[in-house]
Amino acid sequence: MLKELDVRNWVAKRRSGFSDVSDSVSEIINNVRENGDSALFEYAKKFDNVELSELRVTEDEIEDSYENVDMRLVESLIEAEARITEFHEYQKKDDLWLRNVAFGLTLGVKTTPLFRVGCYIPGGRASYPSTALMTVIPARVAGVSEICACTPPPVNPLTLVGFDIAGVSEIYKTGGAQAVAAMALGTESVKPVDKIVGPGNVFVTAAKMMLREYAEIDFPAGPSEIGIIADSSANPAFIAADILAQAEHDPNAACVLVTTKKSLAEKVSEEVKKQFEKAPRKEIIQKALLNSGFIICDTLEDAISVTDEIAPEHLSIQVYDSLYVLNKVKNAGSIFVGPYAPVACGDYASGTNHVLPTAGYSKVYSGLNVSHFTKTSTVQIIDRDGLEEIGDIVETLAEAEGLFAHAESVRIRRR
Known part of the structure; x- marks a missing residue:
């Protein structure tokens, strides 16, 4: 079920999707620029099959959403929020540090939060309250004054609960490239933002990249990926489960096993077939598996080099000496070490952020963190002696x- 891949062709194909949709995205951006809210209503009807009379979610809608969500889910979101907040609190820097570097010469850095940011939360195939937490919490921890969010209609009550627990109430019922355009350019209802963060499909990601002159972005965060470095000590069933978990995100998701053992790749492929039969989201997984496969390397060092070239969004390390690989590998959005660290833990409850660069962009970008929502100014205090x-x-x-x-x-x- 998994095929052998050529690493360079695979990476090039992951990047090409953004340019394939550029004409369509440009048309959407221009429509929003010229027609504002009416363009967003038009696209809600066209893409989401929803008739809207207003874009902003009301306080009553947020309150009512709790009546439609199981209390166990609410409690899980509250616990996840606490863990995510704690991890992101560790990332905070001093608002101002100063250091005397010579007599009469003091240097430092002043860190200031951004004023207004926009968070994009996908919808459509599933509800993503976890992404509401992941995008809003680091902005809140950083001290951003105004946080708005966009998500496609109809907005799932679970997503609204996630927004409320994360601490944001300025929510708009619009998705896709049009939501990114609204946040970057502004409309009658949506005030423009300084920066846009959050994952999305190729249309969302292309829009973010095309609108950077109006609003800065976190990084390209398109269809999901996993890279797995594994040796003979790895459990094929665990690896297959990780592949299927990533594949169920999106038809354009992709999974790559990098291993020194062809026999392991064959066992994993058999396990994928077996577990696929029980998977609920077969149609999505089947398409994603067409983008997936394995790469056989001669040595573990070669496997690390290949993985660095792929620069996957998620990297799972399932080898005998996992800390050796962790120290050597350079390019990955988020790293999961050992057989008992499924990517799903980082998606929901470990506390790390699941909004990560895709399509090889982890070579140059970090995953979403508090520093994405701040900027720094250098400071120099110079008296006559310093001069x-x-x-x-x-x-x-x-x-x-x-x-x-x-x-x-x-x-x-x-x-």
Whole structure:
């Protein structure tokens, strides 16, 4: 059921999906730019088969959502919120640090939260209250003043409960590329944001990338992926379960097993067939498995190199010496170490964030964290002694570059 893959072709194919939809996304963006709310109503009817008269979710709708959600689910979300908040609190930096580096010269960094951000939460095939937690909580921990969220209609009550527990009430019933356009450009109902975060399909991700001049983004976070490094010590049933768990996300999801043992790849493929028969979301999984497969390497070091080239969204390490691989591997959005660390734990309850770069972008981007919602300003406090310490250097370099007024701005203070 799994086929052998060529790593470079696989990576190139993951990236190509964004450009394939660029024309359609451009059309949607222009429609939202020109027609605002009416374009969002039009797309809700066209794509979601929902007639809307207003975009913003009301406080009554949020309160009523609890009546339609099992209390056990509410309690699980509350527990998950606490774990996610705790982990993200560890990431906070001092608002201001200063260090005396020379007599009369003090340097530092001031960290400031962004003012307004937008969180995108997918819908359609499933309800994602966990993503409401993952996008809103780090923004809240960072101290962002205004947080808004967009998710496709009809909004599942469970998602609304997730938003409420996460601490956001500015929620709009719009999804897809049109939601990204609304948050970036603004409409009659949606005030534009400074930054947009959250995962989505290729249309959502393409829109985020195309609108960066209006609102910064976290990173490209498209259809889900898992890479698995495994050796003969790994349990084929565990690996197959991880593959199917990732494949059920989306028809464009992808799973790659990188191993030194072809016999393991064959056993995993048999296990995938067996477990697939019991899987509820067969249609989605079957399509995702077409994007999936295995790569055979001669050595564990080669397997690590191949995995770094793939730069998967999720990386599962299931080898005898897992800490060795953890220390060596460089490119992955989130790493799961050992046979008892399924990716699902990071999706919901370990506390780490599940909004992660895909399509090889973990080579250059980190997963969503508190720093995505802050910016820094460098600080220098210089008195006369400090100016004397560095004045000659500044004057010499400024004059060498032909910037004589720069040099004079120092010289006039030293006279």
